[in-house]
Amino acid sequence: MSISTKSLGLHLGLLAVLFVLQFVLPAYHHGNIARIMVLASYAIGFNILFGYTGLLSLGHALFFAAGMYGMGLVVNQFGLPPFSALLVGLLVGGLVALALGLLALRTEGVAFMIVTLMFAQAGYLTVLYFGEYTRGDEGFVIQQAERVMWGIDLSDPTNRYFAALVIFGVSLLVTLKLVQTPFGKVLIAIRENEERARMLGYDVFLHKLAAVVLSGVISAFAGASYGLLFGYVGASFASVQYSIFPLLWVLLGGAGTVLGPFVGTLFMFYLIDLSSGITSAYMLIAGVTLVALTLFAPQGFVGELRKRVWRWLP
Amino acid sequence: MEFGPYLMLASLEGAVTAAVLALTAVGLSLVFGVMRVVNVAHGEFFMLGAVLAWWIAGLVGGNPAIGFALAIVFVPLLVGAVAVLVDVTILKRIDYDPERTIVATIGILYIIQQVTLMTYGPEARPVEAPFNTRLALPWFEFSDGRPQMYWPWGLSTTSYKLGVIGAAVAVLIGVWVLMARTKIGLVMRATQLDREMALAFGIPVEKVYALVFGLGAGLAALAAVLIVPIQQAHYLMGHDPLLLSFIVVIIGGLGSLPGTVLAAVLIGLSDGVISVFFSPTLAKILATLLVALVLVFRPQGLFGARRA
Numbered sequence: 001m002s003i004s005t006k007s008l009g010l011h012l013g014l015l016a017v018l019f020v021l022q023f024v025l026p027a028y029h030h031g032n033i034a035r036i037m038v039l040a041s042y043a044i045g046f047n048i049l050f051g052y053t054g055l056l057s058l059g060h061a062l063f064f065a066a067g068m069y070g071m072g073l074v075v076n077q078f079g080l081p082p083f084s085a086l087l088v089g090l091l092v093g094g095l096v097a098l099a100l101g102l103l104a105l106r107t108e109g110v111a112f113m114i115v116t117l118m119f120a121q122a123g124y125l126t127v128l129y130f131g132e133y134t135r136g137d138e139g140f141v142i143q144q145a146e147r148v149m150w151g152i153d154l155s156d157p158t159n160r161y162f163a164a165l166v167i168f169g170v171s172l173l174v175t176l177k178l179v180q181t182p183f184g185k186v187l188i189a190i191r192e193n194e195e196r197a198r199m200l201g202y203d204v205f206l207h208k209l210a211a212v213v214l215s216g217v218i219s220a221f222a223g224a225s226y227g228l229l230f231g232y233v234g235a236s237f238a239s240v241q242y243s244i245f246p247l248l249w250v251l252l253g254g255a256g257t258v259l260g261p262f263v264g265t266l267f268m269f270y271l272i273d274l275s276s277g278i279t280s281a282y283m284l285i286a287g288v289t290l291v292a293l294t295l296f297a298p299q300g301f302v303g304e305l306r307k308r309v310w311r312w313l314p
Numbered sequence: 315m316e317f318g319p320y321l322m323l324a325s326l327e328g329a330v331t332a333a334v335l336a337l338t339a340v341g342l343s344l345v346f347g348v349m350r351v352v353n354v355a356h357g358e359f360f361m362l363g364a365v366l367a368w369w370i371a372g373l374v375g376g377n378p379a380i381g382f383a384l385a386i387v388f389v390p391l392l393v394g395a396v397a398v399l400v401d402v403t404i405l406k407r408i409d410y411d412p413e414r415t416i417v418a419t420i421g422i423l424y425i426i427q428q429v430t431l432m433t434y435g436p437e438a439r440p441v442e443a444p445f446n447t448r449l450a451l452p453w454f455e456f457s458d459g460r461p462q463m464y465w466p467w468g469l470s471t472t473s474y475k476l477g478v479i480g481a482a483v484a485v486l487i488g489v490w491v492l493m494a495r496t497k498i499g500l501v502m503r504a505t506q507l508d509r510e511m512a513l514a515f516g517i518p519v520e521k522v523y524a525l526v527f528g529l530g531a532g533l534a535a536l537a538a539v540l541i542v543p544i545q546q547a548h549y550l551m552g553h554d555p556l557l558l559s560f561i562v563v564i565i566g567g568l569g570s571l572p573g574t575v576l577a578a579v580l581i582g583l584s585d586g587v588i589s590v591f592f593s594p595t596l597a598k599i600l601a602t603l604l605v606a607l608v609l610v611f612r613p614q615g616l617f618g619a620r621r622a
Contacts, residue, residue: 056413103610110352110412111609114560118606121557125599244420251417281431287424294408294418 004180006312011176011258015169022161034161036262036269037168038226039245043253043261044171045218046246051256052179053211054191058113058243059120060219062100065127065238067093067220072233073133075142082147086224093220094213096123101212105205117243124238139234147228160229167225168262171218176258178214187211191256219246241283248286251293254300263301319453323471324587330475330544332582333482334537336575338555339562340489341533343574346563348506348526351410354419355400356534357556358426363393363535364441364547365434371441379444382543389539390532397531401524410523423552430549443543447473478540485536486575493571502526558585561605 021033042064049055070092074080080088104115128136147155152163178184186207189197198204227233236242245268246261253264268289276282293300299307342356366389371381400422408414450470454461493499505512505522513519534555538547545551562581566573581601588597 056416058416103606106610107613110416111613113413113416114352114564115606115609118560118602118609122599122602122606125595125602129593129595129599247417247420279432281428283424284428284432287421287428290421291404291418291425292421294414294421295404298414 007176007258011172014259014262015165015172018165018168022158022165027157030157030161032269032273034157034164034229036265037164038222038229039269040249040262040265041168041171041225042219042222043246043249043265044175044258045215045220045222047250047255047257047261048175048178048187048218049211049215050247050250051254051260052184052191053187053208053215054194055208055211056113056247057104057116057212057215058240058247059100059116059118059123060215060246061238061240061242062116062120062123063093063097063216063219064223064226064242065123066096066216067223068227068233068237069127069134070220071224072140072142072227076140076233077133082228083150086221086228089224089227090217090220093223094217097213097216097220098209100216101209105208105212117240120238120243121240124235124240127235127238134233134235137235139232139236142227142231142233147231155231163225163229167221171221172258172262174218179258183207183210188256244286248290250300251298252289252300254302254304254306257300257302257306260300260302267301319451321587322451322453325583326471326475328583328585328587330478330541330582331585332579333479334541335555335558335562335582336578337482337485337537337540338534339559339566339574339578340486340571341530341537342559343563343566343571344489344533345527345530347571348502349410349523351405351412351415352419353527353530354416354556355422355426356530356559357552357554358423359393359397359531359552360534360538360555361430361547361549361552362396362426363389363538364542364551365430365549366392366535367539367542368439368441368547369434378442382441382444382539385441386536386539390536393535394528394532398524398528401527405527406520406523427549427552434547434549436549438546438548440546441542443472443474445473445477446543449473449476474543478544481540482537485533489533490571498525557602561601564605564609 018033018037022030025033042060045063046057046060049057049060067089069089071085071089074088075082075085100116100119104112104119107115127134134140147153152159179188186197186202189200189202190204190207194204197207223237226237249264249268250261251264252260252268253262254260268286271285271289272282275285297304338356338360341359342353345351345353345356367382367385370385370388371378374381374384404418404422405415408418448470449472452463454463491499493502501512501517501522502525504515504517505519509519512522537555538551558581562577563574565581566575566577585597585601592600
């Protein structure tokens with residue numbers, strides 16, 4: 001079996017398992033997995049920039065929230081149907097990513113991290129400032145009647161699960177395809193050695209910009225879908241915490257691996273879920289995990305797996 | 315109140331903010347300058363300082379001045395020790411890699427914050443000021459063609475606020491003396507200029523790093539002890555100082571101490587004045603955008619010299 005068939009088989013296998021799980025999972029975990037799949041799509045978007053291009057953004061909540069509010073506000077204010085609203089969310093996310101990329105890519109390293117952090121903070125504050133429309137911290141609910149797409153009621157758990165599976169599947173397969181295209185290979189080359197990629201004649205800036213926009217659009221897709229599937233849009237999704245989460249998930253699962261974001265999200269979601277039953281200081285777990293990861297396993301789960309067992313893992 | 319006295323009141327409040335901000339930001343700037351790492355957990359060292367000040371003040375009891383005096387001596391040392399521990403156990407082991415350090419310090423931020431939540435709790439608690447006399451301030455007005463002094467209602471400050479400003483100035487002079495006039499300062503500056511060369515000349519660079527990290531955290535803690543009688547101690551209070559210190563350090567030029575102090579005074583004062591005229595959220599939006607754009611278009615900071 002060639003490597004690309006093997007990896008395609010593995011990823012389709014994961015989607016098949018998730019499909020079957022829908023019929024056997026108890027209600028509580030059923031809802032959780034739907035949530036995890038959408039959040040994992042967000043992590044996949046983050047991973048394109050961080051894992052494959054080597055750019056660490058500390059402001060991805062800006063894109064997630066741009067998609068979510070782009071979708072939510074047009075539904076709430078103008079009563080657009082869900083699918084058009086989803087497209088508006090994607091468009092807003094893409095434009096925000098383009099603007100941020102044009103500015104932030106003039107810096108590199110630590111300055112890039114701080115610039116993205118600052119822009120995301122400004123975005124979060126903007127959401128609070130326009131509280132008249134966004135309802136600030138409180139957020140707003142998207143009514144069940146507005147969540148019916150093509151006659152499918154997305155608030156129904158089964159439909160929601162399948163919609164989340166579709167969103168996750170699209171994001172996963174897009175990334176899998178991406179890393180096999182020449183464009184994806186150039187991104188990896190930039191991560192490994194930016195100077196050399198430049199010397200070889202690639203336009204590094206354009207490639208990075210495209211990566212920012214693609215990453216932003218996938219994150220916005222996840223954000224808009226999250227709002228649509230779970231019917232709630234709130235300022236907490238724009239806060240620093242939601243910029244740190246995808247970093248945590250991707251580092252845990254393995255940066256620069258296609259499966260890593262899902263593994264990391266799944267693990268962290270249940271870790272926080274279990275610990276929040278014991279203490280209200282559940283973010284402690286996130287902190288300890290971050291420190292432990294930087295110290296002992298910078299490659300993450302899937303990264304270690306690739307290093308030790310399956311060297312062909314994309 | 316008329317505009318003049320109102321502006322004076324706003325600037326006085328701004329001066330207190332500026333004093334505390336300068337201490338916190340100099341700590342962050344020192345760490346960035348010498349070690350070339352960004353410490354995202356800096357705000358939590360600030361918060362830890364405030365919470366420990368409350369704890370020590372409560373431990374002693376009696377005259378509030380005794381508890382406060384003990385806090386101002388021991389809290390920076392305690393927080394500094396925590397920071398040294400963090401440096402030795404975590405940062406040293408990842409070899410001060412700039413990006414991994416940011417990720418690790420984000421982790422430390424959550425650890426310190428959440429452990430405080432578990433032990434100290436979610437309440438905001440005050441510390442009593444050691445002295446707190448209300449001082450009315452005069453204002454001048456022209457009537458009959460000559461200035462006359464009067465005391466407008468509401469224009470006042472407290473002796474403690476003036477004390478905070480004085481203490482901050484004294485500490486900043488102390489830091490300057492330490493950096494410019496002592497052997498330790500010389501060693502720190504040598505490490506900042508060229509780590510490899512310093513190592514080759516037998517400077518124990520790792521010890522210098524631990525010391526600088528401890529000193530930076532200690533300054534943040536000291537700033538927190540000074541402010542905690544005015545602003546209560548709370549487990550989430552580290553967020554704003556972190557953001558403001560970032561802004562100050564970037565505007566002042568990364569790693570430049572005089573620039574940092576100048577920027578702190580500028581931003582502390584304008585924060586007070588801007589908040590009077592605009593909504594505080596809008597002021598914050600403009601400030602964060604300004605910082606991001608400064609980093610994009612003028613990475614050496616507004617006051618920093620362009621590096622050759």
